[in-house]
Structure formats: C-alpha cells, structure tokens
C-alpha cells in the first residue's frame with residue numbers, strides 16, 4: 001500500500017492510496033471516522049445557588065437552557081488532543097480517578113447579562129489546553145443569571161458518542177482513468193469544453209488529462225465526443241481520500257493514528273484467530 005499526499009493542512013487532508021482493495025480503503029475510511037480517539041468534555045458539574053461577585057452583586061445559578069443542554073453543547077466543543085500523551089481513563093494508572101494523563105479540567109465562570117462562548121472555558125493547566133474554536137455559542141445569560149461550571153474532558157472514540165468524532169466529510173473515490181483513442185480523435189476539443197472540472201487539455205496536438213485527480217468520472221467528455229474516442233473508468237486498486245478535522249487533532253496526526261489503530265486491530269484479529277486454530 002502506497003500513500004501520496006496531495007494536500008495537507010492542520011484541518012484538511014487529501015491523499016492517494018494505491019496498491020490496495022476497496023474493502024481496505026473502506027476500513028481506513030471507517031477508522032478515520034470512528035476509530036481515532038480524541039478528548040471531549042464528558043462530565044460537567046454545575047454550581048447551585050446564589051453566586052456573589054467581587055462587588056457584592058448577587059446572581060442566581062440559572063440560565064435559559066436546561067443544564068443537560070449546556071452539558072451537551074460543551075461536549076461537542078473541540079478539545080485539543082495530544083495523540084501520544086493521553087490514555088483512556090479506565091486504562092490509566094490513576095484507576096479512573098482522573099490525572100493529567102487522562103483528564104483535562106476546565107472551569108467556566110460567567111455572569112449575565114452576557115453571551116457564553118466555548119472560549120470562556122478556562123483550562124486548569126497550560127495555554128495549549130484552551131479549546132480550539134473559541135466562538136462557539138453556548139448560552140445567552142440574562143440579567144442576574146450566572147453560570148459556574150467545572151467540566152472534565154476525557155479520551156473516547158466515536159463508537160461510543162459522536163462528540164469523540166474528530167473528522168468530518170471523510171470519503172474516498174476510485175482513482176479515475178481517462179483513455180483517449182488517438183486513431184479516432186480529430187482534436188475537435190468538444191470533450192475539453194464539456195468537462196466541468198477542467199481535467200482535459202490539448203498538448204502537442206493531442207488531447208490529454210492535464211488534471212486527472214480532479215476527474216469525478218461524470219462521463220461528460222464521453223457523451224460530448226462525436227467520434228466515441230474517449231472511455232473513462234475507476235481504478236479499484238487506487239483511491240483518492242479526503243477528510244477534514246475539527247481541530248482537536250491535526251489532519252496528519254489523525255491519519256497516522258488511524259493507520260496505527262487499523263494495524264493494531266488486524267494484529268488482535270490475527271492473534272485471536274491463531275488461538276482459535278490452536279485451541
């Protein structure tokens with residue numbers, strides 16, 4: 001299996017995987033979607049009763065939304081995840097008590113009238129633990145309303161809840177092949193004009209694919225050619241992948257982690273199968 005990166009930023013990846021099969025490509029797609037662990041807020045504690053500020057002004061611990069809805073919204077906020085540092089809480093040396101290896105603690109203290117945003121979550125720790133997107137609206141507090149919250153984030157995967165899904169728009173397509181029969185082609189360039197993705201062009205008195213990876217196999221060129229000189233097909237051993245991340249992990253880390261998870265799963269499967277055969 002070979003991997004060629006076309007585009008890689010912190011939140012977007014596009015790459016070509018070759019020398020594989022559709023089932024393996026789908027396994028990678030599913031692992032990118034639900035198999036890569038990331039941090040997300042799991043427990044939220046709400047302060048109850050009156051809250052007094054420095055000026056002696058008193059607010060009530062209420063907001064226009066139910067506490068459950070606020071907790072749910074906080075759960076969906078992207079929490080920065082160091083993929084090589086954090087471990088699952090139930091497998092941590094702290095026995096699930098919560099420690100810097102498995103938990104990130106946040107506090108939120110806001111008095112109305114005000115709008116509460118994800119950026120109001122203050123991490124107990126370094127600045128690098130601040131949430132990735134600071135402008136996600138959580139709730140709008142009215143006069144004399146206040147929120148005092150302690151929230152803890154832990155590692156999980158989207159197999160348990162969607163809030164632990166770090167990727168979106170994860171998809172792959174077959175690598176396109178466009179074949180032009182030069183004995184039939186009369187260089188009318190109808191196919192060049194018909195292609196909505198500007199894949200074809202003329203070069204040295206020949207029609208060639210100048211931008212093949214943009215082809216979506218729509219067959220507009222095939223239909224436009226008056227001499228039936230073009231055929232298109234998808235290569236089922238080569239795939240163009242694309243996905244975005246919510247910023248919790250970088251696209252590079254997400255891909256690296258997905259490949260590690262996949263490898264581990266195949267190892268476990270092989271081991272279990274071995275035991276079954278021996279048994």
Ligand SMILES: [Zn+2]
Pocket residue numbers: 089092093094095096097098099100101102103
């Ligand atoms: Zn721990």
